[in-house]
Amino acid sequence: xxxxxxxxxxxxxxxxxxxxxxxxxxxxxxxxxxxxxxxxxxxxxxxxxxxxxxxxxxxxxxxxxxxxxxxxxxxxxxxxxxxxxxxxxxxxxxxxxxxxxxxxxxxxxxxxxxxxxxxxxxxxxxxxxxxxxxxxxxxxxxxxxxxxxxxxxxxxxxxxxxxxxxxxxxxxxxxxxxxxxxxxxxxxxxxxxxxxxxxxxxxxxxxxxxxxxxxxxxxxxxxxxxxxxxxxxxxxxxxxxxxxxxxxxxxxxxxxxxxxxxxxxxxxxxxxxxxxxxxxxxxxxxxxxxxxxxxxxxxxxxxxxxxxxxxxxxxxxxxxxxxxxxxxxxxxxxxxxxx
Amino acid sequence: xxxxxxxxxxxxxxxxxxxxxxxxxxxxxxxxxxxxxxxxxxxxxxxxxxxxxxxxxxxxxxxxxxxxxxxxxxxxxxxxxxxxxxxxxxxxxxxxxxxxxxxxxxxxxxxxxxxxxxxxxxxxxxxxxxxxxxxxxxxxxxxxxxxxxxxxxxxxxxxxxxxxxxxxxxxxxxxxxxxxxxxxxxxxxxxxxxxxxxxxxxxxxxxxxxxxxxxxxxxxxxxxxxxxxxxxxxxxxxxxxxxxxxxxxxxxxxxxxxxxxxxxxxxxxxxxxxxxxxxxxxxxxxxxxxxxxxxxxxxxxxxxxxxxxxxxxxxxxxxxxxxxxxxxxxxxxxxxxxx
DNA sequence: TACGCTTGCGCAGTCGAATGCAAAAGCACT
DNA sequence: AGTGCTTTTGCATTCGACTGCGCAAGCGTA
Numbered sequence: 064x065x066x067x068x069x070x071x072x073x074x075x076x077x078x079x080x081x082x083x084x085x086x087x088x089x090x091x092x093x094x095x096x097x098x099x100x101x102x103x104x105x106x107x108x109x110x111x112x113x114x115x116x117x118x119x120x121x122x123x124x125x126x127x128x129x130x131x132x133x134x135x136x137x138x139x140x141x142x143x144x145x146x147x148x149x150x151x152x153x154x155x156x157x158x159x160x161x162x163x164x165x166x167x168x169x170x171x172x173x174x175x176x177x178x179x180x181x182x183x184x185x186x187x188x189x190x191x192x193x194x195x196x197x198x199x200x201x202x203x204x205x206x207x208x209x210x211x212x213x214x215x216x217x218x219x220x221x222x223x224x225x226x227x228x229x230x231x232x233x234x235x236x237x238x239x240x241x242x243x244x245x246x247x248x249x250x251x252x253x254x255x256x257x258x259x260x261x262x263x264x265x266x267x268x269x270x271x272x273x274x275x276x277x278x279x280x281x282x283x284x285x286x287x288x289x290x291x292x293x294x295x296x297x298x299x300x301x302x303x304x305x306x307x308x309x310x311x312x313x314x315x316x317x318x319x320x321x322x323x324x325x326x327x328x329x330x331x332x333x334x335x336x337x338x339x340x341x342x343x344x345x346x347x348x349x350x351x352x353x354x355x356x357x358x359x360x361x362x363x364x365x366x367x368x369x370x371x372x373x374x375x376x377x378x379x380x381x382x383x384x385x386x387x388x389x390x391x392x393x394x395x396x397x398x399x400x401x402x
Numbered sequence: 403x404x405x406x407x408x409x410x411x412x413x414x415x416x417x418x419x420x421x422x423x424x425x426x427x428x429x430x431x432x433x434x435x436x437x438x439x440x441x442x443x444x445x446x447x448x449x450x451x452x453x454x455x456x457x458x459x460x461x462x463x464x465x466x467x468x469x470x471x472x473x474x475x476x477x478x479x480x481x482x483x484x485x486x487x488x489x490x491x492x493x494x495x496x497x498x499x500x501x502x503x504x505x506x507x508x509x510x511x512x513x514x515x516x517x518x519x520x521x522x523x524x525x526x527x528x529x530x531x532x533x534x535x536x537x538x539x540x541x542x543x544x545x546x547x548x549x550x551x552x553x554x555x556x557x558x559x560x561x562x563x564x565x566x567x568x569x570x571x572x573x574x575x576x577x578x579x580x581x582x583x584x585x586x587x588x589x590x591x592x593x594x595x596x597x598x599x600x601x602x603x604x605x606x607x608x609x610x611x612x613x614x615x616x617x618x619x620x621x622x623x624x625x626x627x628x629x630x631x632x633x634x635x636x637x638x639x640x641x642x643x644x645x646x647x648x649x650x651x652x653x654x655x656x657x658x659x660x661x662x663x664x665x666x667x668x669x670x671x672x673x674x675x676x677x678x679x680x681x682x683x684x685x686x687x688x689x690x691x692x693x694x695x696x697x698x699x700x701x702x703x704x705x706x707x708x709x710x711x712x713x714x715x716x717x718x719x720x721x722x723x724x725x726x727x728x729x730x731x732x733x734x735x736x737x738x739x740x741x
Numbered sequence: 742t743a744c745g746c747t748t749g750c751g752c753a754g755t756c757g758a759a760t761g762c763a764a765a766a767g768c769a770c771t
Numbered sequence: 772a773g774t775g776c777t778t779t780t781g782c783a784t785t786c787g788a789c790t791g792c793g794c795a796a797g798c799g800t801a
Contacts, residue, residue, distance in 0.1 A: 408756095408757060408758085410757080410758095420757085420758080420759095421758085421759075421760075423758090424757095424758055424759060424760090425760090453756085453758070455756085455757080455758095456756070456757035456758045456759085457758055457759075458758095459757085459759095460757085460758050460760085461758085461759070
């Protein structure tokens with residue numbers, strides 16, 4: 064094929080005008096069945112495909128969404144949170160089934176992504192994914208809203224956020240996890256994960272955990288909470304710290320599975336048995352959770368549903384309908400690490 | 403902002419013509435420094451960004467690559483091979499650093515992806531990723547070559563392939579893994595993973611494994627090889643089968659980490675200790691490998707480098723330079739499961 | 742035969758940026 | 772003042788598909 068076929072070529076061969084070709088191929092009812100068939104046959108024979116750039120220029124629609132990952136602490140590519148990778152799969156599939164293409168990009172919080180996609184008409188809307196210091200880009204979100212950019216965000220759900228946010232019910236997840244530990248006889252429950260509002264998702268999980276304890280008449284002991292970011296190493300370090308403090312604990316609720324897995328390693332190295340000495344529950348249900356030793360109980364975020372909801376909320380916005388912020392339910396998965 | 407600014411708006415404000423604006427913003431030397439500065443200031447003030455679709459239509463260049471995943475056995479989105487997810491990260495980053503956007507898409511082998519991206523000018527080239535039944539799409543690859551589509555493939559490397567393929571040195575990886583087992587005193591080495599040519603990568607690993615045994619004077623016992631596809635369950639099943647056969651073995655070389663992890667679970671359930679009774683080595687070095695219990699020795703594929711090489715090879719093709727098929731070295735990572 | 746109505750199609754112009762070519766402006770030198 | 776050269780700018784056109792509007796042909800009805 065020396066040269067890509069255009070609608071003009073087809074028009075000429077079919078003995079009609081170029082606009083008729085365009086209409087025929089997009090199924091306009093103003094073209095007779097007969098002509099359409101003729102045109103379609105020729106198009107197929109020439110291996111014709113619509114030039115998307117011309118089409119997009121004219122229609123001002125790209126039928127493409129952009130997915131932006133924000134990475135928090137390290138620029139090391141080994142550390143993409145597995146949970147987000149799972150979401151990626153779901154988002155990709157949903158896009159495909161809705162007839163949209165997906166552009167993906169990893170962003171540093173510093174770069175000016177807010178300009179780069181919808182403004183330049185590479186995409187009709189943007190999906191923002193990533194844990195991270197919310198404050199840092201709060202301002203950017205407001206700018207996006209102001210500019211009328213279509214976007215949805217995965218993250219913690221709270222009233223008064225700019226734009227549409229989809230998240231999971233972190234509070235309830237934390238509550239359920241700890242309730243489960245209590246139901247299994249644990250009373251001294253440690254929490255590993257940032258309890259400040261720096262990581263709002265973690266904070267909600269922590270609040271849920273506290274609430275469960277309170278409603279069971281258990282007093283919260285500050286020393287049983289250790290900060291950690293969502294890496295295995297950080298979880299390990301935090302558990303070591305917990306042990307060093309010599310505060311008694313018979314269970315750990317970790318703010319993420321990666322943290323939990325790191326903590327398990329620390330426990331083991333210190334001769335503590337799971338779940339006999341210490342029960343442990345994580346959060347996310349990443350693939351490695353069920354492979355851990357013992358298999359890790361966790362709170363499952365339904366990434367499959369999440370991807371669908373995100374994409375559909377964004378498409379709603381693009382159609383200029385109102386898309387609501389929503390929290391998806393989280394589900395406790397009990398495995399051997401906690402019973 | 404009610405309406406997106408165009409180069410005409412800027413031209414008017416700057417008192418120049420539209421083409422001058424276009425030239426100025428792309429740094430053409432034919433525009434005087436003075437005018438350029440004036441234009442740039444106005445552009446910035448209007449939040450102007452180039453309309454990519456117009457630009458692409460005119461230049462016939464998209465500055466975008468498409469990444470197509472092929473999924474082999476199941477359409478279940480939980481089963482994206484973690485190794486490919488790692489590669490995804492690397493590819494994304496490399497694209498970004500080369501100034502290209504990345505479109506991603508999951509494909510069924512049946513769909514007519516060979517038309518959908520470069521032909522419709524959504525992308526300048528295509529990256530194909532995925533294990534899978536090679537025969538099924540061999541024909542398609544030839545068609546791509548014939549049509550002059552720019553593409554690179556990740557997979558097994560062999561002379562006479564259509565197009566450019568980047569892969570890892572599976573044979574050498576298999577060889578090294580088994581050599582390591584032998585060096586640690588193992589003589590009865592089982593292989594789990596397809597040993598037919600259905601999965602060419604696995605087959606190469608198997609051939610490497612056999613070669614290592616032969617060169618140490620160890621006879622290959624057919625009963626010590628069990629087929630498996632690359633899922634944890636399949637690895638589990640295969641190990642159960644191996645045990646059922648009552649053939650003696652003191653080591654397992656698994657064709658992938660997922661298989662290895664499944665096998666470890668089976669060994670454990672049957673009271674076999676790792677590595678005391680059975681040493682085990684996997685392939686890929688997925689994140690879960692180091693989290694396994696005990697940590698899994700494996701052959702690491704350098705996904706980071708792989709992503710770069712893939713992208714750069716593709717860009718070479720796009721520049722109409724010749725891009726060579728290449729095999730990247732694999733590296734043995736020794737952890738506790740084998741020593 | 743004349744009128745109106747529907748159906749099918751073409752004309753001409755549009756989307757926004759990029760580019761070959763020519764013209765204008767600036768300068769130097771005779 | 773006239774010639775030749777370089778630098779800077781504008782004109783006209785192009786990329787390929789989409790669309791508002793109008794025209795012509797076909798049909799039925801009076």
